[in-house]
Amino acid sequence: MPRxxxxxxxxxxxxxxxxxxxxxxxxxVLFAVWFVSGVVxxxxxxxxxxxxxxxxxxxxxxxxxxxxxxxxxxxxxGSKHFPDEFRLEMAGGEPVYRISSKDTRQSxxxxxxxxxxxxxxxxxxxxxxxxxxxxxxxxxxxxxxQWVVTRAYARLAPFWxxxxxxxxxxxxxxxxxxxEIVQKTDRPERLWNWLGAVPHWIYFTxxxxxxxxxxxTVLWASGIGLVGAALGIWIGILRVRVRRRYKSGSISPYxxxxxxxxxxxxVGGAFLVTWVFSGWLSMSPFGGFGTGDAExxxxxxxxxxxxxxxxxxxxxLAQAADNAxxxxxxYIAGRPLIMAVSNSGQITSLAGSxxxxxxxDLRTMxxxxxxxxxxxxxxxxxxxxxxxxxxxxxxxxxxxQRPLPVLRLKFDxxxxxxxxxxxxxxxxxxxxxxxxxxxxWLFSALHxxxxxxxxxxxxxxxxxxxxxxxxxxxxxxxGIIVGWRYVARDRRRPSPETxxxxxxxxxxxxxxxxD
Numbered sequence: 001m002p003r004x005x006x007x008x009x010x011x012x013x014x015x016x017x018x019x020x021x022x023x024x025x026x027x028x029v030l031f032a033v034w035f036v037s038g039v040v041x042x043x044x045x046x047x048x049x050x051x052x053x054x055x056x057x058x059x060x061x062x063x064x065x066x067x068x069x070x071x072x073x074x075x076x077x078g079s080k081h082f083p084d085e086f087r088l089e090m091a092g093g094e095p096v097y098r099i100s101s102k103d104t105r106q107s108x109x110x111x112x113x114x115x116x117x118x119x120x121x122x123x124x125x126x127x128x129x130x131x132x133x134x135x136x137x138x139x140x141x142x143x144x145x146q147w148v149v150t151r152a153y154a155r156l157a158p159f160w161x162x163x164x165x166x167x168x169x170x171x172x173x174x175x176x177x178x179x180e181i182v183q184k185t186d187r188p189e190r191l192w193n194w195l196g197a198v199p200h201w202i203y204f205t206x207x208x209x210x211x212x213x214x215x216x217t218v219l220w221a222s223g224i225g226l227v228g229a230a231l232g233i234w235i236g237i238l239r240v241r242v243r244r245r246y247k248s249g250s251i252s253p254y255x256x257x258x259x260x261x262x263x264x265x266x267v268g269g270a271f272l273v274t275w276v277f278s279g280w281l282s283m284s285p286f287g288g289f290g291t292g293d294a295e296x297x298x299x300x301x302x303x304x305x306x307x308x309x310x311x312x313x314x315x316x317l318a319q320a321a322d323n324a325x326x327x328x329x330x331y332i333a334g335r336p337l338i339m340a341v342s343n344s345g346q347i348t349s350l351a352g353s354x355x356x357x358x359x360x361d362l363r364t365m366x367x368x369x370x371x372x373x374x375x376x377x378x379x380x381x382x383x384x385x386x387x388x389x390x391x392x393x394x395x396x397x398x399x400x401q402r403p404l405p406v407l408r409l410k411f412d413x414x415x416x417x418x419x420x421x422x423x424x425x426x427x428x429x430x431x432x433x434x435x436x437x438x439x440x441w442l443f444s445a446l447h448x449x450x451x452x453x454x455x456x457x458x459x460x461x462x463x464x465x466x467x468x469x470x471x472x473x474x475x476x477x478x479g480i481i482v483g484w485r486y487v488a489r490d491r492r493r494p495s496p497e498t499x500x501x502x503x504x505x506x507x508x509x510x511x512x513x514x515d
Contacts, residue, residue: 013238020235023228025483030221031229031272032476033199034279035469040196042462046203047147047185047193049173052401054181055341057131058325059090063318066095068113069311070329073097076115077106082305088327091179092126098180105156107178117177124160124174131181134166141176146198147185148173149208156182215283222280229276232475233269236262257485261478268471275472278447281439292415292433293375301372301419301428303334310336310353317355321348332360332426333368339425349425360426362407368426369409369419376413383423384408389452390432390440391420403429 068076070086077099085100088110095110108115121139129136142148143158153159156175159182164170169187174180197203202221207214239253239262246253252262265272309329321327321340328339329352336352351358362381370378385405387393393402406429407421416437420430444450454461 016231016235020228020231021483021486023224024232024479025487027221027225027228028476028479028483031225031276032473032480034276035473035476037196037198037200039466039469040192041200042465044189044192044196046197046201047183047189049181049183050401052345053184054089055326055345056343058343059130060323060325060343061088061090061095061321061327062093063314063322066110066314066318068097068108068110069314070097070309071311072113073108073110074099074308076108076113080307082307082309082331086309086329088329089325090130092123092130096179098178103155105175105178105180107180117179119160119174119176119179121160123179124162124176127174127179127181128160128162128164128172132164132166132170132172134164134170137163137165139163142173144205144209146203146205147171147190148183149203149205151211153182159183219280219283219285222276222283223285226273226276226280229269229273232265233273236265236269240266257478257481260474261482264471264474264478268468268475271468272472272475274446275468278443282443282447289439290415290433290435291431292417292435293373293413294417294431294433297372297417297419297431298428300374301333301368302331303368305331305334306336312338312350312353312355317350320350320355320357324348330427332428333371337425339427347422347425359424362423365407365421365423365426366409369421372428373411373413373417373419376411376417378409379412380408380410382408387455390418390437391430392450392452392455394448394450394455395458401429406430 066088070088074083074086079099079101081101083099083101085098087098088095089098090096091107097108097110099106099108106115107117121141125136125139140161140163141158142161144153145161148157148159156177158176159173160176162172162174164172171183171185172181173183175182202208202214202218207217240251241253242251245251250259252259254262317327317338321338323342324340325343326341328341330337330339337358338350338352338355340348340350342348349358349360350356366378366381383405384391384407387402387404391402391406391408402420403422405423407423409419409421411417411419415433415435418432419428420432421427422429440450449461449465451461454464
């Protein structure tokens with residue numbers, strides 16, 4: 001190799017070592033936190049009050065109190081458009097219509113027909129006590145805290161935080177404006193989340209309140225860490241000797257903590273890089289993966305929605321939904337329907353005008369879907385009775401709203417849209433595009449090991465993730481120790497001004513990154 005090329009390569013290696021060293025010094029603590037908190041999150045997700053949890057703890061609708069139909073409820077709030085969500089449920093011993101649109105959420109009494117709210121602390125206490133089946137210990141008014149910090153909660157704030165006397169210090173958050181439960185946490189869940197999701201997502205209230213600064217913080221931290229980790233793999237490969245080993249007989253030239261850092265990086269480096277890369281990707285650095293024509297497809301599937309829902313005979317509705325704890329008023333292909341939901345989550349579809357049970361046939365669902373995707377033709381139709389690579393269960397209740405059986409329809413439109421339809425109700429329960437399917441592999445598979453074979457054997461998946469997380473933790477902890485020693489040693493050295501620039505460069509080029 002010509003001398004000029006050797007000099008250029010030395011300079012390139014110097015920068016390689018320098019970048020890896022200082023990105024490691026800056027971010028190894030965060031990496032260590034990520035690996036530990038990631039394992040915690042495998043078993044304790046961030047609190048979320050899901051629809052199935054709301055339904056499971058709800059009281060049956062007291063039909064003797066229901067005097068007002070859905071059309072009158074919409075009229076009471078002056079709705080000019082059919083809401084995004086419209087349901088009837090019990091709240092504090094009273095039947096209530098919940099009417100939610102993009103910018104507003106309102107409540108209407110099914111007993112008096114009057115829109116009501118804001119709600120006082122006494123009402124919040126009754127709602128929480130009825131749901132939690134326990135007495136009330138305290139009620140506080142909060143605008144936000146660690147568990148209602150994202151912008152999704154902003155339009156519902158402030159909240160009555162009701163502490164239940166149930167032995168678990170359960171907190172139930174009731175929106176003061178609508179009187180509905182929006183969040184639930186308990187002491188063990190909160191404790192584990194301080195070790196899991198909060199540090200893992202950098203979900204501290206002061207930062208997470210501001211969406212874009214929080215996003216940029218995570219994006220840059222993981223992005224810089226990704227570069228440092230990738231450079232570390234390169235350095236590790238450059239320094240390893242398999243055939244012509246070092247004098248010590250080892251494949252690594254290092255000793256003690258630096259050797260742990262080197263060897264653990266070789267074992268877990270690929271996992272570390274792909275794991276950080278997938279986390280970085282979740283922050284949508286390039287605007288995210290396209291969802292295709294998802295919103296327009298959904299709107300066409302729902303069809304034309306009248307601002308006033310048809311009023312069924314309440315006596316017939318009470319008979320048909322006798323055991324229901326929640327009614328959901330929806331449209332499919334412009335037809336008003338009522339979904340009666342039981343505590344177990346079972347849904348019965350009722351005709352909006354007659355309250356009689358109804359169930360769509362396969363051809364009807366296909367015809368509605370074909371109209372919803374005009375840019376392509378339907379290429380496949382299949383009833384899935386078990387999960388596949390894209391419609392699957394992970395064991396995480398936050399992401400497992402995927403019922404079976406489900407009708408899967410494939411289309412050859414530009415986005416290669418797939419539609420998932422509940423064959424019992426005809427509701428569109430999921431969509432997929434080629435962009436979302438790509439994201440499924442680049443994020444879910446790489447970050448959570450949601451590979452089909454591993455999902456089928458959860459203990460194996462968990463064990464593999466824990467082992468690789470331990471390898472990543474060793475890389476991080478050893479990097480912290482070596483980096484600290486490097487900084488401490490560098491501070492004890494004479495000032496650079498006492499030596500020539502040439503001598504300093506020669507010294508830096510003659511040693512590896514963390515010697």
